[in-house]
Amino acid sequence: MIQLENVHKAFGALEVLKGIDLTVREGEVLSVIGASGSGKSTLLYCVNGLEPIQTGRIVVDGTDVHGRGTDMNALRRRIGMVFQQWNSFPHLTVLENVTLAPRVVRKLSKKDAREIAISQLERVGLGDKTQAYPSMLSGGQQQRLAIARALAMEPAYMLFDEATSALDPELVGEVLDTMRMLATDGMTMIVVTHEMGFARDVSDRVAFFHQGVMEEIGPPSEVMLKPQSEHLQKFLAKVL
Amino acid sequence: MNYNFLWLPVFNALPELARAALVTLEVSVVSMVIGLGLGLLLCFARRSDRRLARWPASVWVEVARNTPVLFQIFVFYWGLGEFGLFLSSYVAVVSALAFNTAGYMAETFRGGFAAVPETQLKAARSLGMSFIQANARIVVPQVIRAVWYPMTNQFVWVILMSSLGMLAGLRELSGETQYFNSRTFRTFEFFFAAAVIYYLIAKLVMLGARIIGWRLFRGQPL
Amino acid sequence: MNGSVFTALDWGDVFFLGEAALRTVQISVIAIIVGSLLGVLLGWTLAAGGWLVRLSTSGVLDVFRSVPLLIQLILFDSFVAIAGYPMQAFWSGTIVLSVYCAALVAMVARAGIENVGRDMQRASRSLGMSYLQTMRHVVWPIGLRTVFPSWIGVSLSIVKDSALVSAIGYIELLRASQILNTKTQESFKIMLLVGLFYFLISYPISRWGDRLERRWKK
16 A cells, blocks of 8 residues: 655755645556646655655555665565656666566576566567567567566556656557556556546546646546546646 | 975976976967868868878878877987988977877867768758858858867867977976976976966866857857 | 997897887786776766765866876876885886876766666666666666777777886886887887887777777667
8 A cells, every 4th residue: 555645845946746645555546647747757756765755754565665764675676667768778688677676686596587577578568579679679669668677576566657658659559558457457556647548447546736736536537527626627628 | 204395496487487388388289270270181081082082091090099199209209310300399299299189180070070960061052052151151160069179178188298298308398397307306396386387277278168169159059 | 230339120129129018018907907997986976976075076086187197107206206105117107097097987987877867777776776786787787888988998098198107217118119219220110110019909999999889879
């Protein structure tokens, strides 16, 4: 379970999260929507401790993310993250990209890491590309590689930060399909996205962020079809 | 440490050292200007279709880049003696530094021209500019922009390397320092002063180049 | 011979030159190894340290790049002498050349680390890798690749700059050739030989570096 209590986050004088309260349950898929600059990506960075917060608490499975003495690296093993820029490691093959973290972080043997990696690569449809280098893959394939890389740590949660925003339109579908499959398999996910179709069809709940405030949250049928706040109505009118 | 630092002789020699620093600057500027001109020629020669132009230029560039400058200075100063060609210290050092700079700048210019897409020239021509106009107004300014910082680095480097003139009997800053050293045996004090002067010159040149660059290329992205 | 007091170049002289060439290689290799190790540490400091550390480190390193190497050699050599610890020219030369090399490598190493970028480091940290694991498995191999050609350039310049150690009395290749010049007066032949030696070390390696750079850019 991921719990946020009154989370405030600022970059210097610029306040990007203004008191967020949020709970994500086991097996839930939460989509986060909102204009760019609304703080939704920052939320993800805070959840896995890549950014510090000023006040409030973020608790993952009972561990305070920003608490003193928290083993960040142990925590991040439980939280996979996929970025807008896929950041595949260019000097490693597809297979090595996926086996690296299991080997050095989870200390798995080469053979075990390889087994996990291959099964995850097959899961995202890259089973035939294991020996290729990332530069030989399309953007969509690289993003699926990034998903497999995160999954190989066997995380309990997955965070997606606009995973399809940097992709050419014709490549968006394959990545969304992969994410949809993960949701069906019961993965707990927080998905920051501009894909309204995905938010509507796949998520259990949708949260709308506006200028650092979570203005609405609820099932897609309510949030997206019966928006209450003026900001959300305007936002939906623009993107739908 | 039982050594008593004695700075008075250095202070007394400061006017001479300052004059020698001007010689250093002069040698560097002259070498740089000649080197830039030759470097541009070498760059064109290497892009030429004629083997007879390409080959010697390539040899020049590779020899300049792959042998020590001190070696190049010695060749000009002593090596040519066998052919009855005796150059003065000044001419030998300037020739060697210009030879060296031309080699490095030829490569820098090549990169500079490569940085300007061919479509730029075509676009300019399509607006009705002549070949010369298009080059002078569109291509060359962009090339200068691209080579400006490597060029200032090269200039600072020439200033530092002109100190090797000392080993060929040239009385620039290092040579003058060495002269005072041989009379007073205050090696550390004199060379320390020289080091400070070199440092100041290098910093001033860098600062000047930045200011000029900033004014020339104001608002242009890197 | 035309009655000159000078003797022609003989095998002993060639041996003398060869020995000196070996000394050039020796001092260069030591300086490159020590300087590179030190330079990588300094470059890391420049890329990752706090602002005060970064500012003071880059200020100090800048001095080594703004004062002629020749002056650095003479200064260090005379300083250890007046401090009461006179050194053999080989050692003072090696130390100065190593530090000079470190100052150049530090800039290269910093560029390498910064090239890898924050996003890549974040991706690696998000997988649970520690800072050091990220450095070792991600930043180092990627960064090394981007700056390896520049590092080759720095190393070759150290080989060439090692000729300056002759100024404090170390008989490396160039100095040896001068001694022979005065003895045999076959200056041009000897110079050609010496130039060829440097060229044969430097040219193939720099071509190889260029090729790597072009291949890795793709």
